[in-house]
Amino acid sequence: MTRTYRLLLTGLGNVGRSFLQLMISQADLLRERHGARLLLVGATDSRGAALAPEGLDPAALLAHKAAGGSVATFPGSGRPGLGGAELVRAVEAEILLEATPVNLTDGEPGLSTAMAALRRGMHAVLANKGPLALAYAELAGLSDMAEPSEERGSQKDWPALRFSACVGGAMPTINIGRRDMAGARILRAEAVLNGTTQGILRMMEEGVSYQEALAEMQRRGLAETDPTLDVEGWDAANKLVIFANAVLRQPTSLRDVAVEGITGLTAEELLAAGARGERIVLLGLAEGGEAGRPYQLSVRPTALPQNHPLARIGGDEMGIVYHTDIAGRLSVATREPDPVPTAAAMLRDVLEIASRDA
């Protein structure tokens, strides 16, 4: 039996358009392996929305965007000026997919859209870190991500909130930490979570200038809409905040992270580290806190010995090392040359929700 899941997709940039491509390329696999059919009933970009209860054609939407159009002018279903939160309230759907840009001032428009969905009982899958970095507790409290309690009843009574794309793209950072480390304590976590700075640092070692390297990461669709979030360390800090809340279960905000980016680093410093047998990465670290607050959090350029798992990863990779009490030391890396694996992580979340609700 095939079950249809109606989706809303806010944001049709590098990630949103990659998700539309996956709706086309993976449709047969989803039906055969998971008995699932995905139907897009609404989408937004910066100029408005398109909505159609009978479904929007992903290929036609992609062609319309590629030709420079906006969903607001999509023939027959465009609604100029309609935002994500209004779309969520206007259309019946099972799952919201949120992929608008990170906004660390107030989280908008993603925060209102995600809140509106969860308040309506709609599941939410986020690629946008901003709402989670600014309002993790509020979002979790409206969803199955809150810690269980008698008053809340069964977790299944709450809409699902998933965000595995937010912390390392297709690298299952959150899933490993929450599911596969069950029963273990994470004593220390080290991570390279920002692909843009990893790419820039490795290119600078090869003689490419900082500006050229940043432009290349933007060309690949991997940089943030506002790339200062990458190079000044805030994207990695956002991910660490989400990781600390969701996996380490330490209530954390951006204020709790010591942040330093890569803009002060020179090619000479990178090469000098290499000559010493070290490699500089933008390292996110959770370790050594105090009673009641077991983790101190930081993001800063750090020289690692060249045999460290995170010193060995390449310019289009991210990675994490979990040091645990009973599950050993687990290292994971992901190679992501474009935004497709991030869209694949959103698809993974959609399928997890589908199996939860089956």
Ligand SMILES: NC(=O)c1ccc[n+]([C@@H]2O[C@H](COP(=O)([O-])OP(=O)(O)OC[C@H]3O[C@@H](n4cnc5c(N)ncnc54)[C@H](OP(=O)(O)O)[C@@H]3O)[C@@H](O)[C@H]2O)c1
């Ligand atoms: N790129 C990656 O590899 C990657 C990886 C993990 C997570 N993410 C996250 O995924 C999200 C999207 O990234 P992206 O690379 O796809 O960004 P992007 O290419 O800049 O696309 C952003 C999309 O959001 C729309 N948008 C911009 N401002 C808006 C507003 N105020 N209201 C409604 N829509 C708005 C844009 O509209 P127009 O089409 O009209 O410009 C565009 O469709 C970000 O939160 C990012 O942090 C990205």
